Amino acid sequence: MNRRSSTGERIGTLSIGPVRLELDSDDPFLREVVVRRYGSFLGDEIGDPCLELRPLLPGPESGSPYENEVRLDDGRLTIASPVLAASVDLVSGRGTISVSCDPLACEYYLENALRQTMQVLAIERSCLLLHAAGVVTPAGRGLVFTGRSGAGKSTISGILRRAGGMVLSDDLILIDASEERPQLRSTPFFGTLRPEDSRPRSVPIGRIHLLEQCPTPYIRAPLDEPSAVAALLTNVPFTTPLDREHRQRAIDALARVVAQVPVHTLHFPPDRRVLSLLDWEASEETVRG
């Protein structure tokens, strides 16, 4: 429910499929940051929760601006660091994010809070943010490539873009298990490779790959479902504060996905030979036989 308690001027609703977060602010700088960075994902629909963005006044706190203390207690998500103070009541749908308005770093501090908040909201809506690259093939198939940092998400995204694929993100995608057929959704959260067309997009997931860089390209047989869920769970970020209920929802969402979508380990060299392992030119109907 959204009980608009914010007194801030409405900026818009940050939407990734069914995950919607309404953002308000009276601060012109913060409004400009949000519109510039997330403009194509901002809509007019009602979001839940509704968060008011405020400038964080400089305080006496010391410590790293890149280390957050994140908690989820009794339906309230809190994030605290020397540059950020966020409090989101998931029950009432109200909250605030106070963030340092350092002109060079504000958007990174804010995005940190938004990624964390969107993950909790996603899990409540049978979705998950996954540390993964998402690519749509020329034939319209949705391919997911997940792995730890350095596994090659940006590398393979670059190779597939040059081969005619559309990269939805090279860092963080939304897996939507709320639909009858699991969907890959683009997000405004990317890594080193900025999408050339960063608009909201959604495509059925054809295959999920666990990335391993290797001189010889090969692809393993699909993992069994429990192993696939376990492997994907290790690449679900922002889970530190999650309670048992949210973790179980995350498992449930992935179980629904892997029941329909094969998960393969892909050993790939950083060149075009990987295309032959991906049935790159094939349509989903051809691949599924």
Next chain:
Amino acid sequence: MSAPERPRFRQEARVAWRSIDGESVLIDPTSGTVFVLNRVGSQVWTLLEEPRTARELAESVGRTHERAPESVVGDVDTFLADLADRSLIEETK
């Protein structure tokens, strides 16, 4: 003199888990580490929703696999010790 009471174990309440295709996927609440238990491990884990002794668990596993409880209780003990080391189960009164 009565025999010493055998310890009973049950799942640690904060462990998130689900049974998938006969196996169990567990998330360690502290570290976030993910575990997959095979079918036998999953059978024991599911029984641990209620407090159980190693002997009770061995009898259940033995029945399922047509083995004498004495032949599996050692494996059950080892498994319980492993779960306890990882704080995935707790001893109850």
